[in-house]
Amino acid sequence: MHALHAPSPPPRLSPPLVRGIVPTxxxxxxxxAAWTRTTRRVALTLALVxxxxxxxxxxxxxxxxxxxxxxxxxxxxxxxxxxxxxxFGIFSSNLSVRTGASVASSNLDFVIIDLEHSPYxxxxxxxxxxxxxxxxxxxxxxxxxxxxxxxxxxxxxxxxQLQYVIKQVLDLGPMGIVVPHVDTAEDALAMVRACRFPQxxxxxxxxxxxxxxxxxxxxxxxxxxTGAEYARRADLWPLDPQGExxxxxxxxxxxxxxxxxxxAETPGVGGLFVGPSDLAFSLGVPLGDxxxxxxxxxxxxxxxxxxxxxxxxxxxxxxxRRLDQGFTFLAVGIDxxxxxxxxxxxxxxxxxxxxxx
Numbered sequence: 242m243h244a245l246h247a248p249s250p251p252p253r254l255s256p257p258l259v260r261g262i263v264p265t266x267x268x269x270x271x272x273x274a275a276w277t278r279t280t281r282r283v284a285l286t287l288a289l290v291x292x293x294x295x296x297x298x299x300x301x302x303x304x305x306x307x308x309x310x311x312x313x314x315x316x317x318x319x320x321x322x323x324x325x326x327x328x329f330g331i332f333s334s335n336l337s338v339r340t341g342a343s344v345a346s347s348n349l350d351f352v353i354i355d356l357e358h359s360p361y362x363x364x365x366x367x368x369x370x371x372x373x374x375x376x377x378x379x380x381x382x383x384x385x386x387x388x389x390x391x392x393x394x395x396x397x398x399x400x401x402q403l404q405y406v407i408k409q410v411l412d413l414g415p416m417g418i419v420v421p422h423v424d425t426a427e428d429a430l431a432m433v434r435a436c437r438f439p440q441x442x443x444x445x446x447x448x449x450x451x452x453x454x455x456x457x458x459x460x461x462x463x464x465x466x467t468g469a470e471y472a473r474r475a476d477l478w479p480l481d482p483q484g485e486x487x488x489x490x491x492x493x494x495x496x497x498x499x500x501x502x503x504x505a506e507t508p509g510v511g512g513l514f515v516g517p518s519d520l521a522f523s524l525g526v527p528l529g530d531x532x533x534x535x536x537x538x539x540x541x542x543x544x545x546x547x548x549x550x551x552x553x554x555x556x557x558x559x560x561x562r563r564l565d566q567g568f569t570f571l572a573v574g575i576d577x578x579x580x581x582x583x584x585x586x587x588x589x590x591x592x593x594x595x596x597x598x
Contacts, residue, residue, distance in 0.1 A: 315464060316416045316485040318351050318390045318570070319478050319511075322550050327569055327594055329587045330389070332554070333576035334358060336365035340576055341372030344389055348587060351390040353572060356410070357421050361396045367413050370463065385465045392417035392489070399423030399490060404435040404452060411436065411475075412456055414463030416485060419514060423490035426503035433509030436477055436488050446481050449508055477509040487511035489552065493519035498536045505547045512570065515540055515553040541567045557586035561593045 314320045321328045330351035333344055336359065344352045354369060356362075373391055393415045397403035399422055407418055420432045430449055437451030461471035464485075476484035488509060492501055493516030505513055515537055521528040524536065537553070544551035545567045552570035555563050563571060573586035 312384045313386045314485060315386055315474070316390055316478070316487065317386055317388065318392075318417065318487060319485065320386075321350060322569060327564060327571065327590055329590050330570070330572050331574045331576055331583060332394075332572055333369075335576050336362065336369045338368045338372035341369035342375075344576060345373035345375055345387065347389060348584075349389050351392055351417075351570070352576075353419055354391060354393045354415070357394050357396045361406075363409055363413065366393065366410070370414055374463075379465075390417065391415045392419055392487070394419035394421060399428035399432055400425075402428065402431040402435075404431075407432070407435040408454055408456075411453065411486075412460050414460040417487040417489065417511075419489045419491065421491045421516065422493060422497075422519070423504060424494055424496040425500050426507050429490050429504045429507040429510055432488060432490060433477060433480075433507060436486060437509065438472060438475065440476075446476075446508075478511050480509040489514045491516045491519075492540050493517075494523040495520075495536075496523075498539055501540050501543045502547070505543050505549045510549060512550040512552055513540060513544055515551070517553060538566070544568075555586075557582055557589050560586050560590045564590060564593055564597075 318328050328350040330349050330353060331344070332353045332355050333340060334355045336354065354366060356366065370391055373387065373389065375387070378388065379385060391414075393410045395406050395410055395418060397406045397420075399420045407420075410418065418432070418436055423429050423432065433449050434452045436453060437449070438453050438455065439451045440447045455472070457468060457471050457475065460475065461468045464471055464475075466474065474483065474485045477486050477488055478484040489512035490504060490510055491514045492498060492504070497504065498520070501513070504510065517533060517537065518528055520536060521530065521533045524530075524532055526532045541551060543549075550569045551567060552572065553563060553568060554572045556573065560571060560573065571586070571590060573590070574583035
């Protein structure tokens, strides 16, 4: 690979200066200093993307130390789970570019873009994901990890095993898939295989055999990687410890509760997500009935036993209880604006975590 050179100054973002008006010496010096800092950040970011081993331009001692540190994961949700920290997010069904931008600029750890209970329109999904890109954040932070991890809940239930839906969604670049109504370990395994590319024959995690078709050009561009690097990193965590994709399977039926342990033990499953409303319907009782809570506790026991991350949907009044129960990620609202209740739920959850550390 050719050595990476510091980029040339970019073109102006504003119109040329009016003739006769020149910047002051101090303003010019400040602009030059700012450009130097920006150049170094951009060069470091490009080095992380392209894998360059060195930069020809000299850097300050603290920047050199930063350059020696490995870049963070692309998938911040995985980073939080490995650090045993809870994650908080919302469901989003308003699939627009501006909504994606708003969610990405929030203090949320993840967003579940919902295609199950909103029209299945991958063109709108593509626009939403593009809206989540924040180039200023990439330059400022010096790496490609988004603050808010995009996951997509697909419309097809796990029992339907429609692989093409997962393929079309993953090819747009989200970092996780949420599959509703996964009732058996066979359903879970089918979803794992649909999310994975076939692996090299000598790979230690060759099984379960991947069935995802190769067409990753757009997804690689969205992640900021080469095609080869995307193919290597777009695998399911924790099956592949270096994988950057997560698969959450939704436990929301009486059958799924009975099969929960086998589902959780399926290699490639990266999270169990309890759907309390569908679970109540399946059990034939109202939401909030003690029987629903008993079923949820059974699922929580399985999560604690297997170490699989556990999530659900709840409001601020239930955040602390769910965290104490062993839930590690919580969807605390929907995208009808970042309501005060969503912000309050996130605040309570993070404060509670600090008090229990």
